[in-house]
Amino acid sequence: MGPNMIGTDTSQGKGQVLSNIVACQSVVEVLSTTLGPRGMDKLIVDGNGRSTISNDGATIIKLLEIVHPAARTLVDIARAQDAEVGDGTTSVVLLAGELLKLAKPFVEEDVAPQILVKGYRMACELALERIREIAVPVKRDDPVELRSLLEKCASTSMNSKLIQSQQEFFSKMVVDAVLMLDQEDLNEKMIGTKKVTGGGMQDSLLVDGVAFEKTFSYAGFEQQPKHFDNPKILLLNLELELKAERDNAEVRIDKVEDYQKIVDAEWTILFEKLDKIAASGAMVVLSKLAIGDVATQYFAERGIFAAGRVQDSDLQRMVSATGAAVQTTVNDVHGKHLGSCARFEERQLGEKRYNFFSGCSEAKTCTMLLRGGSEQFIAEVERSLHDAIMIVRRALKNQTIVAGGGAVEMGLARYLREQAKTIPGKLQLVVLAYAHAFEAIPRQLCDNAGFDSIDTLTQLRKRHAAGEIWAGVDIANESVTDNMAAFVWEPALVKTNLIAAATEAACTILSVDYTVKAAKHSDQLQSALPGVGPDGVPRGNHAGHRH
Structure with missing residues (x-):
């Protein structure tokens, strides 16, 4: 049968899986340079001529108007990550893209996608268990310590954003705002933000009401x-x-x-x-x-x-x-x-x-009055603060943290390589590929900052092999450091959600081997059907003959 046997657009099999992977790759390329403290911003102009400058993965991917059905899955996971955790939206798309990229050679060599999906799911479970093992619990009984922890989580979230230069000022503001909420349900909608053009960032206010x-x-x-x-x-x-x-x-x-x-x-x-x-x-x-x-x-x-x-x-x-x-x-x-x-x-x-x-x-509510030179700028400040507010909420609700800056990812990559040795058959190779995918995040952090990523990753592998589980990229000094000691902290939930969502997306895309694009009109469909006329009457060699 030809590809257009029933007036529909079809593509199938191995070629379909590969084309889906390539489509997702192009989305990842756009987003990957926004990751981390030295990430670049994107300027997106929509159909109405409105322009948005942003560094927030979820915002960018929403505005891109992605048409390809498989690549739309990436939009969904970025939105889900934004709604569930609030931060890590770029990372989740990057990780899903890397998992697909590493699956490509397997697909080309005719490894059944089911094996890839099974291996990825197995590796995902191992990775999530490992995070639960190594995450550091937070003591809530000491308000001073709790406050300093929340501020560190907030400033880690702001590291990669436009407000990085004022992160101390804003992290205090964000923590104050979240602590003013009802501590039972921590409804972020009770933090109002109002944008007031004019003045500098430091003129922003937090009103306890x-x-x-x-x-x-x-x-x-x-x-x-x-x-x-x-x-x-x-x-x-x-x-x-x-x-x-x-x-x-x-x-x-x-x-x-x-x-x-x-x-x-x-x-x-x-x-x-x-x-x-x-x-x-x-x-x-x-x-x-x-x-x-x-x-x-x-x-x-x-x-x-x-x-x-x-x-x-x-x-x-x-x-x-x-x-x-x-x-x-x-x-x-x-x-x-x-x-x-x-x-x-x-x-x-x-x-x-x-x-x-x-x-x-x-008062179970507060209002942030954000100031800045231009509307574009204030809108981006608001998006950055939304991420930080969500992170502080999560840190309060789930009191376990991990180190950021690629430290967790390198640790997981090493752990999965160790575990892969115990898994027989093709699955071992799949789990190794999954382990390798984690390194994409520290590698991208280095690339965005202009460091030699091969050199940095080699150092990180060495540190992690020596048992330093919190060794990560040190952007400030172009080297490697213990990010737990350097206070680059993130709630463990960000990572667990990110890994689960990225794996689900990759598995979903790998499972698709056939796309049917329905024709717009039923008569078009009818006329394209073999042996059937536009009016639904059979036609062909026997049509019109009486027996």
Whole structure:
């Protein structure tokens, strides 16, 4: 049968596996130079002309718009790594690519992909067991020690990012932010980030509460007070505008006086609501819906601050910070429904005004205000901090760490080589290939920094053979060092997740030996079927003959 026997695009067998491997290789090539402290950034321009400069593997791979079906698997593992652990997105793609690259010669020599998959899975289990053995547990009872550990994990994550020059400043900020969260569920969504163009990186702030940009404001806003100490805060999901009542009903009238009554009634309804809000004792009123100009002026006269059209995410964080509950009516509002914070103020930041709610008693939330010269730059700072926040969360939840900088990978490569000796048959070669794949990460670290990778890897092999399990690449001094002592630390979970995800992806891609691309139209499919006409009627030598 020809390749196009049913109007579909097919490729199969060994050639298919090889072409899938080559496709994945090209994705890995793009990402590999972003790895490590000396990694380069990528500038990606999307179809709408928006440009993004990033060093974050998951961000780059999302923006690449990869079409090849097998290479799309790499996008999935990068996203999964980002969602699960937050960091190690470049490494996971690199490792999966290296596993595929080393599988290529086996496929060319007609080794069945099933054997490769079996060997890789076996090696993966051995590697994960080994990490659990050597990972160093962290003591939680000493808060000072715990804090310094978290800061080291955060700064290791920032080593390869744009904010490397300020990593001490930002690692403190990230650890403060994570320690402010509810320690039970550590929900990273409770850390708000706001990007404010202008100023330097060091002007970034961490607010122990909520800060958001001044919302759309009506006439009378200027007369409202702009700061309070210990104010009572009322959160609403309610519109305080005149037009609301009129829009909701159809009224037929004969006399002008009747119309006047309707207008008066509308004002009465609005003022009743406003009187109830004022009577509740709230000093700050925030609403998800609009607060109109009549209401704004009413509040200004009574020295109450009001802001309408507050974003839902900010309102949710206000609930978490102040202990207030969002009200959908102003009837029966009591003190227990109101929240409070130590200080409210409106301040100028860059070219915009921001509302700050700080010193919140219930605070299980905080806000990072990031500053920088350009929007591109701040967006990349935000992505870098997201990685660091996730790493600190993981270190708090799973208290075991390993050394970074290629140390774990070299250790695993050596361990698997030892283990391979005990495995008979072809699987031994597959496990050896898997062991070799780990060396791709320290090799890439060296290449990106401009070091002689062969020389460095030889030194690392020697150190690991001598039992130094934490020997890794020392980027600062172009040599090899004990990365556990040099405080290049990562949560063990990053590595276990990375290895499992990369192995799964490689095995999935190796298992595919046939691609069928379905034709767009069924009639096209019909007409291409041998012996069948476009209308589904059989044709050929016998068509039309009567027997």
